[in-house]
Amino acid sequence: MEFEEAIRRSVEAYFKGMEPERLHKQGKGRVKYNKKYFDRFESEKFSGPTITEELEKGKVK
Amino acid sequence: MPVDFQMDGPIPGENFTSDTKNYAWHRPPEHTTTDSAIEFISKSLMREEAMASAIFMMEMGIDIVTLTDIYLTKGISEGKWSVDLAILLAGPVAHIFVILAKGYDIPVNLGVKKNFNAPTPAFFNAMKKEKKKLEKDKTKAVREDVADMVTNQPMGFMAGMPEEGPMEPPMPEEEESMPMEGMM
Numbered sequence: 001m002e003f004e005e006a007i008r009r010s011v012e013a014y015f016k017g018m019e020p021e022r023l024h025k026q027g028k029g030r031v032k033y034n035k036k037y038f039d040r041f042e043s044e045k046f047s048g049p050t051i052t053e054e055l056e057k058g059k060v061k
Numbered sequence: 062m063p064v065d066f067q068m069d070g071p072i073p074g075e076n077f078t079s080d081t082k083n084y085a086w087h088r089p090p091e092h093t094t095t096d097s098a099i100e101f102i103s104k105s106l107m108r109e110e111a112m113a114s115a116i117f118m119m120e121m122g123i124d125i126v127t128l129t130d131i132y133l134t135k136g137i138s139e140g141k142w143s144v145d146l147a148i149l150l151a152g153p154v155a156h157i158f159v160i161l162a163k164g165y166d167i168p169v170n171l172g173v174k175k176n177f178n179a180p181t182p183a184f185f186n187a188m189k190k191e192k193k194k195l196e197k198d199k200t201k202a203v204r205e206d207v208a209d210m211v212t213n214q215p216m217g218f219m220a221g222m223p224e225e226g227p228m229e230p231p232m233p234e235e236e237e238s239m240p241m242e243g244m245m
Contacts, residue, residue: 003144007130007151012173014152020095033099038156042163051159051169060171 015055085140092142099153101141102132106157119162124172129155 014020019035035052042050054060082088092098105111118128132154133147142150155171162169 003134004127004130006148007133008126008173010148010151011126011129011155011171014155015171015173019152020149032096033153035152035156038153038160042156042160045160046163051156051163051171054169055171055173060169 015052086137086143088140090140090143090146093146095146095149095153098142098146098150099157102136102150102154103157106161112161115158115161116165116167119158119165119167119170122170124170125155125158125162126172128158 014035017035020031039050039052049057049059051060092101106115115128119125129151133142133150136142137144137147159169159171
């Protein structure tokens with residue numbers, strides 16, 4: 001697999017909920033900058049749906 | 062006589078004889094956890110030049126995944142993180158780019174779905190037609206503008222004169238001495 005393809009799949013997996021924190025069984029609660037953190041930051045800074053919500057609705061590809 | 066280059070290959074174990082610290086990625090990476098890497102990434106992306114180039118590329122239509130790929134590959138080449146950590150970092154880095162794009166009102170193109178459509182001959186024909194039409198419209202518009210300019214121009218040799226009497230020669234302005242002190 002090419003590196004670019006790996007990155008694409010990793011980004012897709014991240015926005016579907018498979019973030020680095022969840023890839024390790026002992027990682028839960030140890031990662032500070034997880035998806036929840038970025039989602040909260042995004043919703044606090046900008047009005048409207050977050051990128052995760054937009055992806056779920058199929059507005060962003 | 063043809064020369065056989067098959068014997069030019071490396072000798073097994075030759076890699077152990079070379080200096081392995083020649084490149085940044087030969088040494089242990091600077092960041093080994095996602096948190097420290099993300100802290101570094103967010104700080105480096107907040108620099109004016111980095112932010113400007115990222116925004117420019119997003120404005121030009123480059124998708125977030127490609128930007129993330131470029132950024133992470135650069136980090137690997139500089140010895141900031143390993144290839145494995147780069148793949149783990151892809152998601153959070155893409156999210157940072159999304160936040161950056163939203164901050165500058167740039168429409169987000171994530172690029173997760175690979176949709177490359179190769180241009181077909183029909184596409185090129187349509188482009189040619191459109192270009193010809195545009196050129197025609199442009200020349201027509203220029204002709205109309207020139208025609209308007211000619212018809213609206215006042216006629217006669219006095220047309221160019223101002224209405225408020227003859228022009229007086231401009232008075233020479235008094236030259237003020239410029240203070241040069243403090244300029245250097």
